[in-house]
Amino acid sequence: xSADVSHPIAKLAVDRxxxxxxxxxxxxxxxxxxxxPPFRRLIERxxxxxxxxxxxxxxxxxIRLTRSARGIEQDVRVFKVGSTWCLERGDFQAELDLRTCExxxxxxxxxxxxxxxxxxxxxxxxxxEGGFLLHAASAIRKDRSFVFAGVSGAGKTTMIRIAPADLTxxxxxxxxxxxxxxxxxxxxxxxxxxxxxxxxxLSAPLDTVFFLEKATANRVDSISPRAAxxxxxxxxxxFAEDADLVRGVFDSAVEFVSRVNTARLAFQPDASIWGxxx
Amino acid sequence: xxxxxxxxxxxxxxxxxxxxxxxMSAADSTLFNLNxxxxxxxxxxxxxxxxxxxVQSRICREFDVRLDVAYRDAEAFVHELASHGILTVLDxxxxxxxxxxxxxx
Numbered sequence: 001x002s003a004d005v006s007h008p009i010a011k012l013a014v015d016r017x018x019x020x021x022x023x024x025x026x027x028x029x030x031x032x033x034x035x036x037p038p039f040r041r042l043i044e045r046x047x048x049x050x051x052x053x054x055x056x057x058x059x060x061x062x063i064r065l066t067r068s069a070r071g072i073e074q075d076v077r078v079f080k081v082g083s084t085w086c087l088e089r090g091d092f093q094a095e096l097d098l099r100t101c102e103x104x105x106x107x108x109x110x111x112x113x114x115x116x117x118x119x120x121x122x123x124x125x126x127x128x129e130g131g132f133l134l135h136a137a138s139a140i141r142k143d144r145s146f147v148f149a150g151v152s153g154a155g156k157t158t159m160i161r162i163a164p165a166d167l168t169x170x171x172x173x174x175x176x177x178x179x180x181x182x183x184x185x186x187x188x189x190x191x192x193x194x195x196x197x198x199x200x201x202l203s204a205p206l207d208t209v210f211f212l213e214k215a216t217a218n219r220v221d222s223i224s225p226r227a228a229x230x231x232x233x234x235x236x237x238x239f240a241e242d243a244d245l246v247r248g249v250f251d252s253a254v255e256f257v258s259r260v261n262t263a264r265l266a267f268q269p270d271a272s273i274w275g276x277x278x
Numbered sequence: 279x280x281x282x283x284x285x286x287x288x289x290x291x292x293x294x295x296x297x298x299x300x301x302m303s304a305a306d307s308t309l310f311n312l313n314x315x316x317x318x319x320x321x322x323x324x325x326x327x328x329x330x331x332x333v334q335s336r337i338c339r340e341f342d343v344r345l346d347v348a349y350r351d352a353e354a355f356v357h358e359l360a361s362h363g364i365l366t367v368l369d370x371x372x373x374x375x376x377x378x379x380x381x382x383x
Contacts, residue, residue, distance in 0.1 A: 224296060225295055225296065226295040226296045226298065226300065226311070229293075229295060229300060230300070230309060230311060233302070233309055234309075238307065243289050243304035243305070244304075246291065246302060246303075246304040246307055247290075247291035247302075247304055250291035250293070250302040251291060251293070254293045254295065254300070
C-alpha cells in the first residue's frame with residue numbers, strides 16, 4: 001500500500017521526515033532533526049560535502065533552538081549520568097543515551113555550537129574503538145595520509161597553504177583518526193581553522209604523524225615512542241570527565257605510537273618542507 | 279623513623295615505555311612521565327612493602343646512592359605524587375582487602 005501524500009496528515013509526516021539531516025564524518029553518520037527549516041538549511045550548507053541522507057545513523061539528535069544569552073567562553077563539560085552523556089557549554093546543552101543512541105540538543109542558532117556537539121560526540125564514539133580527534137592538520141598524498149599536530153600558531157594552516165598541488169587537504173585544524181584492524185586511517189573533516197574551508201570527505205591509510213615545531217631550517221627528527229605518546233596525548237581532543245574513557249584514550253595513544261610512524265618536523269614557512277614529508 | 283607505605287591509585291592509567299613509566303590521572307587527564315628511579319618506586323608501591331625497604335632493596339642496590347639521601351628524595355617524590363592523587367602514602371600497610379590494617383587486629 002502506498003501512502004497518499006496529498007492527504008494533510010501524510011504531508012505532515014513527509015515534511016517531518018525531511019527535517020532530518022545526516023552528517024557523516026569519518027564514516028560515522030549522525031542524524032540531526034530540527035523543526036526549524038532555516039536551521040536545517042544552515043546545517044546542510046555548513047556540512048555540505050559530508051551529508052549522506054541514505055546512511056544508517058550511528059546516533060540521532062533532536063535539536064531544539066533556544067535563545068541562549070551565554071556564549072562559548074564557558075568551558076565545556078562532558079560527563080556521564082547512568083548511560084547518558086551530558087554535554088554542556090554556555091551556548092548548548094546536549095544529552096546522548098548510549099544504549100539507544102538517541103539524544104537531544106538545546107542550543108542557539110549558532111552553527112558553531114553544533115560543530116562542538118558534533119566533535120564531542122565523535123570523540124566519545126571514537127574512544128570506544130581506539131580512534132580519536134586530533135588538534136592537527138592532515139592531507140592525502142599518493143594514497144597515504146599525513147598528519148601535522150601542533151598547538152595554535154605551530155603552523156598547521158601554514159603547512160596546508162604551502163602544500164603542493166597534488167595534495168588533498170583533509171583539514172587544517174581537527175584531524176580524524178580511526179583504527180582499521182592493525183592500521184589506522186585519517187579522514188577528512190568539516191572542521192576548519194584559519195584556512196576556513198572544509199576538508200575533502202576522503203580517507204587514506206595513515207603514514208606518519210609529524211609534531212610541528214617552527215625553526216629556521218627544515219628538518220625531520222626521529223622521536224621516541226615515549227615522547228611521541230606524550231606529544232600525541234597533548235593534541236588529542238578529549239573532553240569527558242570519565243575515568244574509564246580517560247584510560248581508554250591513554251591506551252589508544254600508546255597503542256597508536258607503537259603502530260604508526262611519528263616524527264618531529266622542524267620547519268620554516270617554505271614549500272620545500274613538503275619534500276621531506278612524503 | 280615511622281615507616282611509610284605507598285599504594286598506587288586505581289584511578290590512573292599507566293604504561294611502561296622504554297623502561298620508564300607514563301601515568302595518566304583518570305581524574306583530570308594530567309600526564310606524568312617518571313624517570314627510572316621513580317619508575318622502580320612506582321612499581322614497588324604495593325601498599326605492603328615499607329618505603330625504606332623499597333629504597334634499600336630497589337634503589338640503593340641498583341643505583342650508587344646513600345640510603346639516607348635516596349630515602350629523603352623518595353619521600354619527597356611519593357608525597358608529590360600523592361598531592362596529585364595518583365599515589366597514597368600510609369602509616370601502616372594495607373590489608374589484603376586494600377584497606378589499612380588495624381594495628382590491634
